[in-house]
Amino acid sequence: MPVKYFVGIEGGATHSTAIMVDHEGTILAELGNQPATNLWALGMDQCAILIKEVMTRVMIKGGLSPDERLSGLGLCLSGCEDEHSNERFRDILTKIIKTADSISVASDTKGPLAAATESGGIVLIAGTGSNCLLTNPDGKDVRCGGWGYLLGDEGSAWWIANKAIKFYMDDEDQFVKAPYDTTFIGEAIMRHFNITVRSNLLQHSYQRFEKAFYADLTSKVAMGAKAGDKLCLHLFELAGDMLARHLIAVSPKIDKALYESRFGLPIICVGSVWKSWEFLKPGFIKTLQLDTSNPKLSKFSMLKLTVSSAFGAACIGCKEFQLPRKYEEIVQVFYSFPPSNTRG
Structure with a gap:
């Protein structure tokens, strides 16, 4: 089988990360600390130009010519919450990037979930900004947050x-x-x-x-x-409370099947604020009522990725097949509930 190449770009409000993989899921190149790629802050045209520049850089680092054909380009970007706007942005990208067989555009909340699981779960972002996305096994999404610092970003x-x-x-x-x-x-x-x-x-x-x-x-x-x-x-503690409230907001729409995996409902936690989990934890536990007989979530695990979220963007960029993934190497549990399963 000829080698197929995929590029994934995860773009936040502060910086972006790009990754290039082959069809076997092998990471061939990765670039961090790339320019921020929020299309609402930059405008769609300028954002598209930046995307092409970042894509070119990671291809060169991976040993490819910038003119090499990509089987897929997956973008998971801050601000890409509306499918109609994403389609407009995709149209602009296809006029600028002519070497990709397909281009996929999605929210930055989609990448971590695509990397960590194929059956759905929750992504809870707490970086410069915050956002929460529930994806059920049927592919339907429920969101809370992601409105930017003037209208949201709680926690x-x-x-x-x-x-x-x-x-x-x-x-x-x-x-x-x-x-x-x-x-x-x-x-x-x-x-x-x-x-x-x-x-x-x-x-x-x-x-x-x-x-x-x-x-x-x-x-x-x-x-x-x-x-x-x-x-x-x-x-x-206040931030932990706010992050827990995101989960409570989407909880009525959680498919019960998500609770039945080995670790219960998977919650993928992304962003630098989670590095301070020990200080978020008291407010988080109190708001979810985990120390009572009536918790807001019955069984869940909080996970962090051991690979870049851009890997998930590359997974989204694959239209023909699923990239092979060793999930035990991609995610790490840092807290789980009930307490008998707790690791942190």
Whole structure:
């Protein structure tokens, strides 16, 4: 059988990752830290040009000529939530990229699920932004979130950072007292934004606003949580609550068959905020009522991918057949419920 090549690109609001695989599922090349590819932030035309550039770079890294024929190009991008818009974007891509037999466009929530399972489950993203997607075995989707920082992103790094700043600002103004001392948060804000007075936050919140940089304040909040700062711990507990609420929102539509796998309902957790699971966990457990006799979800496992989400995008780009996958090597359980199955 002639070798078939597939490229998958996973694009978030901060950066993108590209991967090239062959028809046996072997990863031939991977590129991280590529430009962000949110079509609503960039515009469809500019986003399409960037996609072609990233695709070309990963092909060259994998030893192919940029003119080599691809059997499929799979794109799982932030902002691609509407099929009508995705179809418009696909039309633009086909005019620019003429070396791919097929081009598939889907939300960034689709990639992790495609990599981790063929039967469905939930993807819960908590990176710079947040999003939740339930896919049932019949292929039908149910969503919660994914509306961006003005309309949503609850539980995300941006949300935690913004909440931290609001606690500090309101407390300093004696407008609303913060639930805990704001000293650590205040100092972290000054260091992160390289400012000495609160009023200088205005430039970072308006004319010099950069969502990814703003959200990165959360890494300092995580440091505070590790050091035991009560306000930092409280912020992550609130974020855990918000992420759990995403699951509650889609739970009435979960097909019962998804609970019957070895680990119960699979929940694929994507994004840097999950690195602070130990601090998210109290709020998450409380909101899902996992410490009561009436939990909101009866049996589930929280999984993290050991491969890039771009691998899932490549899987989506395969129209003719399923890429071979060794699931025991692709996912890792970090928490499961009931407690008898808990690993974290």
